[in-house]
Amino acid sequence: MNDPIRLGLLRLCDAAPVILARQEGMFAEAGLRVELSVEPSWANIADKLAYGMLEGAVMLPPLAMACAAGLRGRPVDLVVPMSLSTNGNGFTLANACREVFEHDGMAALAARKRLRLAVVHGFSSHDLLLRHWLAGQGVMPERDVDITVLPPAEMVGSLAAGAIDGFCAGAPWWLVAAHAGMGFTACLSRDIWSGHPEKCLALRGDFASGGAERLTALLRVLLRAQQACTEPAGRAKLAALLARPEYLDLPASLLAQALDETQGGPAFTAPYPSIRQAQWYARQMRRWGKAPAGLEEVTARLYRPDLFELAGGRGEDEALPPDETYIE
Template sequence: MSDAVSPSRAAPGRKIAIGLLRLTDSAPAIVAHAFGFFADEGLDVALSVEPSWANVADKLAFGALDAAVIVPPLAFAVSLGLRGPAEPLIIPYNVSLGGDMITLAKDLAAQLRDDARGVGYAAALAARLKASEGEQTLAVVHDYSTHNLILRYWLAAAGALAERDYAVIVTPPARMVEALGSGRIAGFCAGAPWGDIAERAGVGATVATSGDVWRNGPGKALAVRERWAEQRPEALSGLLRALYRGARFCDAPANATYVAALLSRRAWLAVDSHAILSSLPGTHGRNETLFHGSAATYPWRSHALWFLTQMTRWGLVEPGLPLRPIAERVYRPDLYAAALAPVGAPIPASDRKREGEHAADWSLPASPAPIPMGPDIFCDGAVFDPETIV
């Protein structure tokens, strides 16, 4: 079967090419495709399963893809020309919250188990990495990825710094288990289901999730070529509505078994459905991904600014850039509201919020009704105030 799969109910007009990887976060797009939600909006969509984030970025930059389910920092990198030709991208929709896993080699995790009692795996691993004087290597899915920023943040909070205390290499998500089993890496941070697959293969043990670093922090987003969005505004609105329907379906606990079975098919993730199931809403897994609840679909500009400040912190963008204008050009909550307010989706009263201040459930002011929200604390207790960023 081809990697590019067209819907059975094709709509007139040029096909819209959307890229994705073999990850649980791709669920809303795959569900929208399978159930004809795109076709219901008059859209002819082809989903293209890509082998790596580098492929996705290249195809967006050169116009082979119109949009993609992407790691948000990569959208900034493409827009700013940090890893090839610059091509303005926008993020009008957030796809998921959480969903990433920090997985260590099974033997290393076992060795750290006693050390972690009372202090946690971050402190135990940080001490081991510092003692190894940079000899250990951890893998992330791309330099410009949420995973890279989350892993660095988690270990820095415990005193270990990337490049000084450990090496970081890039490995595509689907190659992580092989790299871990061969001993080339001591651990990795990747999206579900690859941490679960490493455990099932007997080569890894997941010691933390992205939710342990930032509760209900952003996972993946929809990146769209800015020129395409300007040329086809109605198609963009339809795309967001179809994804929103897919997200609501994926977030319903009663649908988890079906979603896992759908994603497990050869055309999509091509893995055991049980490895997918544990990261879906309602399964009470340790790495539950949210697709709709807690305003999961809203493209928060405070998320954008957090990503940009962390990219600056780790030397991924040059210091001194005006971050607020960059965030406001890439993250487009105005387009989200234009597409979804007419169908009754609640729209937050502000496009930014203080991140990390809620240790318990809370209520977000929104129209037409408040949105129930989950905790959003960071592992180090920090609070990120977007109003301090210029």
Template sequence: MAKLFLPHRSTRGLSRRSLLKGSVATLGTAALLDAIGLAFPGGVPSAHADTPETTKATLGYIALTDASPLIIAKEKGLFAKYGVPDVEVVKQASWGATRDNLVLGGSANGIDGAHILSPMPYLISAGKVTQNNVPTPMYILARLNLDAQGISVSNEYKDLKVGTDAAALKAAFAAKKAAGKEVKVAMTFPGGTHDLWLRYWLASAGVDPDKDVSTIVVPPPQMVANMKVGNMDAFCVGEPWNAQLVNQGIGFTACTTGEIWQHHPEKALGMRADFVDANPKATQAILMAVMEAQQWCDRMENRQELAEIVSKRQWFNVPVADIAGRLKGDIDYGNGRNVKGSDQYMKFWQDFASYPFKSHDAWFVTEDIRWGRFEPTVDVKALVDKVNREDLWRAAARTLGVPAAEVPTSSSRGKETFFDGKVFDPDNPTAYLASLDIKRVA
């Protein structure tokens, strides 16, 4: 039987089997039922009244640390615990491949859902990144993590002391272009989170990501190899690839993305709308398994084991040392800055990390308007309301018995302030756009 990870500390460590075995001889029927209720506030998993419509689903993932909740849900038997034992977690070669497989769908040998860049379900649902611009409706069910991506720069620029402030790169990039050389910066998918972090960072320093440099697409696992052979000057990607770059002495981390926007949203659990609509009980089972996995991943005492699990050949196939340090907040930036126990570690559950705030999705859509991915006339609120299913997250949280203190009271986290002082008010995206100097929208 898989180990159970209980949300309440008072009952953590009890298995269903040991609870029943140890209590039956000493408790009366009523007392035994009370004990079971304390240990399993959402009900005994194998006795769900709502049997999932299907036990199967195929979920994609990219070899990035923020895919950990899906991997742990599989490795620790949590999908089976909630009645969907045949859920598969399948590696994808790139975010482009993830998109293509989502368009195909699980019934056509594609995938039903994925660990995904938070803006992608919006871009796919609107047909902005699909073949012939044909929409494939999707839902966001949960956020998978906050923070812990990185912007890394080639050692060619190490003497410039580039950090969150990238101003020193403006002149360096201009000089390189004047010498007839191309300046290339890489992200993982057009309009995705890494694209937006990189663009925000460059634009804040007066570097236009469309005019002053060539912004290219490179799959996350190929970032380090490409910088090693000189194919790029900087990149933005999730871990463990920034850490691996430093560990191999190829480049340095200018900043973590949490230093650009503290406690920012990152990846999501996204699924095809038709799967969710046809299989609401199976969807809730998948969501609960992932949420419980997030609780496990979030505990600092589990971080080393987490790194050892995801490092395996069948998952990431990278050294544990490239994963474990930054998971714990120990960051060697590779430029002489080495911070132990920082707050720039990945959050999987704390600070409402799992809850998909609509206000955050409004920022993603607004930034994609900024860079021309969406038309300026798009109704941000209507689009977010269509794709973001925070109601399903809340239903799963109730069934899991998540304490009220761990459930947000609003679908908005309110105004967000960035490192350069810019403020995003989700109730007034237009004012935010107007405050930005470099953009593709008037």
């Protein structure tokens, strides 16, 4: 169990369980050598998983599906044995959009100007939830707005520069924009699908099959770390940890607010790797022309609740996906 386990992550609040487990010595206590690799983009994460430069990562479920299905290059043998976070994303619009949005709605805003909106990756919960929300507002993606891709940490600067009119990203970036006076939060992802799976643990198949003892130990540590992240009394300490330069490099006071799930931050209370919930994302990917038929079957093989249960995990997929009716 002494070979290093390299886990990739981005500068996001929902990486908190992995960071906490590393910094508090939880991995070491379980006999695991875990190295964290903070990456600049989701593309970096996916590429490093594909080429064996990481054993696992804090991952977007749709991106894990796309990698497993070969939608962004050759298929990658991955497994998803647990979910790491739910909710936590926010849709931010530039201040110039506020009056029309609040008085007349999103459809009126899109009718006045062709908006350029950014998401964190083309295969992301952010993209799919934003599209679902826009369609429900009578705004059809591609037809009525342009959707582009930017790394989460570049969103606020791009909004300030006028390069985009809005973005959907995870905590803390929508809160950073609001605190900086660069934009306002138009919608939280929990308002689109309350309890939606947000980040998962994705592991290379060769690592997952290379030793049941090490895999079980890893999952048990992360389940323990998730529980620690839910404690309100520890939020200030957790925020101070995430604020360190090697992680999010932002004020701890802001991160404490971003970690508050009652204010729209990520929750760490639903670790069950739900196939049913993941398949909602798979259907959305087909709906928007991002995946062919058959992705649901790939997802059913990718998600491994059996591994979760072997590690002592308990739970079920309680958060029902939203209605899939669209306005054309």
